[in-house]
Amino acid sequence: MTRILVIGGGIAGAAAALALHKAGYEPTVYEAHPDTGADIGAFLTLASNGMRALAQFDAAEPVARAGFPITGMNVVDESGTELAAMPLGEPDHPLTRYRCLRRAELATALRAEVRQRGIPVRHAARLRTVTETATDITAHFADGSSASGELLIGADGLHSAVRRWLDPSDAGPGYAGQRVFYGYSTAAPPPSAAPERITMVRGSAAAFGYLVSPAGETFWFARVPGAPVSAEETAEVTPGQWRERLLPLLRPDRTETAGIVAGTGEELMVTNALHLSPGLRWHTGRAVLIGDAAHAASPATGQGASMALEDAVVLAKALRDAPTRAAALARYELHRRPRTERNMAVSAQLTANRAPGPTAPRDSEQPAPRDSERPASRVDEELLHLLTWETPLPDA
Ligand SMILES: Cc1cc2nc3c(=O)[nH]c(=O)nc-3n(C[C@H](O)[C@H](O)[C@H](O)COP(=O)(O)OP(=O)(O)OC[C@H]3O[C@@H](n4cnc5c(N)ncnc54)[C@H](O)[C@@H]3O)c2cc1C
Incomplete structure (x- = not known):
């Protein structure tokens, strides 16, 4: 059994713990907040791709219960004229249709699953730094305690301490x-x-x-x-x-x-819309980033949580299917970097298009729904293959 330290008990961390546990690993979650964590109270939409990812580690049902469904979308312009109306995602599927819920409700539903499956969670464990050797990796916490394992997953969000350790040149979110x-x-x-x-x-x-x-x-x-x-x-x-x-x-x-x-x-x-730059280092031999820690995008596409859930599935499958840990981390990055960085780019583009100025196209001049309105949630063949738990993860 591989001991895995999951740093951060938010959406990515809880999801990774659930997926790794299902794959037969022994994750422990280390969360900075003493209790259930601070939340700005925002809501989010989980798209069909995120719901499908949740289903792979048997957590779609509790999340679906915590939220309410969204099956369609209308787009209107500043005059109130309807520009488009369309179904969203997989509207007919009771588990994988879009859901809307508060971020705290999603975190609570995932944490309840973590508890129920007996996965240990340590609260008030704020990571300060990491040391890695040829045989193990150790997380050092602000209270002076430490924990060692064979792999460390940085799921500690936008301002990730794991990312800072992994890539000292990282300037942080902008x-x-x-x-x-x-x-x-x-x-x-x-x-x-x-x-x-x-x-x-x-x-x-x-x-x-x-x-x-x-x-x-x-x-x-x-x-x-x-x-x-x-x-x-x-x-x-x-x-x-x-x-x-x-x-x-x-x-x-x-x-x-x-x-x-x-x-x-x-x-x-x-709140401010923040995002990371693409191209950051994602892993060493024994540490790897997931979720916002790796690829935080501005919120325009509404895909951050869904991308974190996809990461959890693909990382667990990579560790399960690859012959070595090094191959698993490389395979995870190979499958996740292009998709998540595309989401960062689309989100940045949509955000920039709202900037005032003569060269910026006004949204109302674009008659068709844009990418955020026709979200990257479409589960095509390739994504389906990557996400489906029973399907081995391809090595290229
Ligand atoms: C305004 C806004 C609107 C959004 N709307 C949507 C939406 O509609 N749909 C969508 O899919 N996404 C949306 N997102 C994005 C989504 O919220 C994030 O992508 C998602 O929360 C990322 O999950 P995460 O677990 O990677 O990070 P977080 O949710 O930030 O979790 C990180 C966890 O790590 C813990 N942590 C931090 N530092 C440490 C440390 N040093 N040691 C230990 N633990 C630590 C934190 O306490 C936290 O629990 C939105 C984001 C914003 C800001």
């Missing part, structure tokens, strides 16, 4: 050029809202998305180009003040967006 507003409105749902449908609005000053939960709450986000939110703003600006800053950007449009934001109370948050 600002992608947009502020992302999130909110939940308990006011009456917008008149056009239909069950299980997400509406994407190509507004004049913001890319806006909204959908109504079965409980009648309107979940919404707005991506707005401009300067990053500063540390002072994060500390001092109240949800009500953020609402008043966002509303003037939405009111000129003839859409439902301003009404949704005006009906939102304290449940309104703002």
Whole structure:
């Protein structure tokens, strides 16, 4: 049995622990937060590819129960004119159709599975650094403790300490050029809202998305180009003040967006869209990065969590099927780098296209749905082959 240290108990870490456990390994999860972890309260959509990845390690059902389905999408422009309407992902499949849920709900569902399967989790274990020898790898934690194993998985997110150790030249995440507003409105749902449908609005000053939960709450986000939110703003600006800053950007449009934001109370948050540069080092002989630690993209494609879930499956299959650990890590990178870096590039492109300026195409000038609206969630033959648990992972 190979002892595997999983650093980070978020989406990628919990998923990797579940997939590795299913493949017969002995993972232990080390999570920095003392309890269940901090969460900015955002929601996310899990696309069909992410749901399919979850199904490979028998976790799609609890996640599906925690969220609600999205089976279709409408795209409208700033005048409220519908540009497109389409089904999303695998709408007819009860487990692999898109799901919407709060990030904390996803993390809770995955952690419950980890607990239920007897996988050890150590909380308040914040990794500081790593030492690697020919025979083992050791994680050193902020409280002075350490743990050794044969493999270490860096699933410690955007600001990964494992990545910093692996690649000291890594400059860390950069600002992608947009502020992302999130909110939940308990006011009456917008008149056009239909069950299980997400509406994407190509507004004049913001890319806006909204959908109504079965409980009648309107979940919404707005991506707005401009300067990053500063540390002072994060500390001092109240949800009500953020609402008043966002509303003037939405009111000129003839859409439902301003009404949704005006009906939102304290449940309104703002964060910066951050992303990594492609080409970072992903592994050594005994350490490997997954999830946001390896390939964080700005949120425009809505694929970060789904990509982390795919990573977990492919890494577990690679370790299970390759003749050596070195071959497994190389095979994992070979299969994951092109797809995840494509997602980073598409997301960066979509984010840049929202930047103001004469050369930037306005979204409303593009009649067809864009990639984020026709998401990279399509499970084609190649992806199906990579993800299906029973299918051996090809070596090239
Ligand atoms: C505004 C926003 C909207 C998004 N919307 C979507 C969406 O709609 N769909 C989608 O698929 N994705 C979305 N994403 C992306 C998604 O949230 C991330 O891709 C996903 O959370 C990555 O999972 P992860 O486990 O790699 O990282 P995280 O979820 O960040 O988990 C990392 C974990 O590691 C722990 N950790 C950190 N440092 C250490 C350390 N030194 N030692 C030990 N533990 C540590 C953290 O406490 C955390 O629990 C969005 C992201 C943002 C910011």
